[in-house]
Amino acid sequence: MSPRIGEVWVYLAASPLLGLTLTLLAYQGAVLVSNRCSGHPLANPVLLAVTALVTVLWITGTPYRTYFDGAQFVHFLLGPATVALAIPLYAQLGRLKRMAVPLLMALLAGSLSAAISAVLIGHLLGASDATVLSLAPKSVTTPIAMGIAERIGGLPSLTAVLVIITGILGAIGARGLYTLLRIDDPAVRGFALGTASHGIGTARAFQVSEQAGAFAALAMGLNGLLTAVLLPWLIPPLIRWLG
Amino acid sequence: MLNAITLLLVFQLAGEAIARLFDLPVPGPVIGMALLFAALALRGGPSGELRETAQNLLQHLSLLFVPAGVGVMLHFQRMADEWLPIVIALLASTFITIAVTALLLRALTRHHQPAHTDTERQP
Numbered sequence: 001m002s003p004r005i006g007e008v009w010v011y012l013a014a015s016p017l018l019g020l021t022l023t024l025l026a027y028q029g030a031v032l033v034s035n036r037c038s039g040h041p042l043a044n045p046v047l048l049a050v051t052a053l054v055t056v057l058w059i060t061g062t063p064y065r066t067y068f069d070g071a072q073f074v075h076f077l078l079g080p081a082t083v084a085l086a087i088p089l090y091a092q093l094g095r096l097k098r099m100a101v102p103l104l105m106a107l108l109a110g111s112l113s114a115a116i117s118a119v120l121i122g123h124l125l126g127a128s129d130a131t132v133l134s135l136a137p138k139s140v141t142t143p144i145a146m147g148i149a150e151r152i153g154g155l156p157s158l159t160a161v162l163v164i165i166t167g168i169l170g171a172i173g174a175r176g177l178y179t180l181l182r183i184d185d186p187a188v189r190g191f192a193l194g195t196a197s198h199g200i201g202t203a204r205a206f207q208v209s210e211q212a213g214a215f216a217a218l219a220m221g222l223n224g225l226l227t228a229v230l231l232p233w234l235i236p237p238l239i240r241w242l243g
Numbered sequence: 244m245l246n247a248i249t250l251l252l253v254f255q256l257a258g259e260a261i262a263r264l265f266d267l268p269v270p271g272p273v274i275g276m277a278l279l280f281a282a283l284a285l286r287g288g289p290s291g292e293l294r295e296t297a298q299n300l301l302q303h304l305s306l307l308f309v310p311a312g313v314g315v316m317l318h319f320q321r322m323a324d325e326w327l328p329i330v331i332a333l334l335a336s337t338f339i340t341i342a343v344t345a346l347l348l349r350a351l352t353r354h355h356q357p358a359h360t361d362t363e364r365q366p
Contacts, residue, residue, distance in 0.1 A: 023310060024306075026309065046309060050313050067310075067313060068313075075307065078307045079271075079275075081300050081304055082272035082275070082276055083254045083272055083276050084276075085276050086276045086283060087279075087289050087293065087294055089276075090280055090284065090288065093284065099352065102348055105351060106351065113343040114336060117332075121332040121335055125327060125328035125331060126328055127329065128321075131325050135336075147271075147272070151270070156311070157311055157318065158321065160312050160315075161314070161318070162329070166333055166337050169334060170341060173338060173341075177342060178345065181342060183346070183349055185349065185352070187352075188345050191348055192340075192342075221276075225277060228269045
């Protein structure tokens with residue numbers, strides 16, 4: 001590296017522009033690869049973009065803080081995007097009213113199973129409290145999960161990663177599980193996948209059928225709301241009780 | 244588009260203010276989402292502009308997770324130390340959640356369906 005290029009790098013590496021631009025480039029590249037693999041659940045755009053960015057930052061020795069100074073402009077949009085989830089949710093208002101009672105009961109059971117099973121299994125297998133608290137909101141969409149993790153004392157950035165892994169696991173495994181349990185109603189399939197695996201599960205459900213997708217979107221929105229209300233009251237006492 | 248973005252930010256701001264004011268455990272943007280949902284129900288649906296902006300924003304929802312996801316680099320040590328409980332907890336919990344939700348919903352809608360959905364039955 002000539003001294004001149006070295007100077008340019010030092011300047012760019014310290015400016016927010018680099019982190020922001022790298023994020024957008026990595027994401028566009030990841031979407032391209034994901035489309036090439038015809039949307040295979042393993043070729044998840046978030047997973048690909050994160051892997052690429054971590055590799056670049058690691059090779060160049062750039063600290064996460066420096067990167068985030070630029071990437072925070074993208075991160076900020078999670079807030080308004082969460083608010084915007086009200087619009088697809090509203091589109092399901094008719095169905096929601098018709099099947100309200102069974103949907104809400106299944107949602108409550110699913111929401112509690114997701115948090116309690118993750119906390120219990122993590123704790124029993126010896127994970128630290130910070131990890132267990134970060135696992136608790138793993139089934140809801142990232143902006144909400146990160147907010148919950150922050151509230152209950154988990155690590156929001158760890159939760160973000162666990163949420164993404166959960167989404168991919170559900171999207172890959174749901175079909176086999178449904179065959180095993182002989183569940184074939186697309187509304188039921190979609191709703192359960194959206195409850196367990198948020199946006200990534202919802203995207204997967206839309207690939208299978210329109211109806212499954214709509215119910216998954218509904219479940220994702222409702223579970224985000226319900227989990228945000230339940231966990232801050234449920235999880236800290238549960239952790240104290242487990243010791 | 245500017246109107247719609249302003250509206251989303253206003254609802255987020257209201258949500259944040261309410262969360263802080265009443266010391267609620269729910270994240271501000273989630274309260275903003277609930278408020279917007281209520282407003283849409285009262286008003287009878289979103290404007291075309293709001294629907295379009297929301298669609299554009301949510302279409303690239305995956306992008307918004309990337310900066311937080313890169314934060315995994317802060318947790319490499321933890322992931323290396325605790326990979327077994329993490330992997331098993333995520334796998335088992337995800338499948339337990341899908342199974343519980345699906346089995347309960349199927350059981351409940353079997354009782355409900357004949358009562359009030361003749362026209363919209365699944366083939």
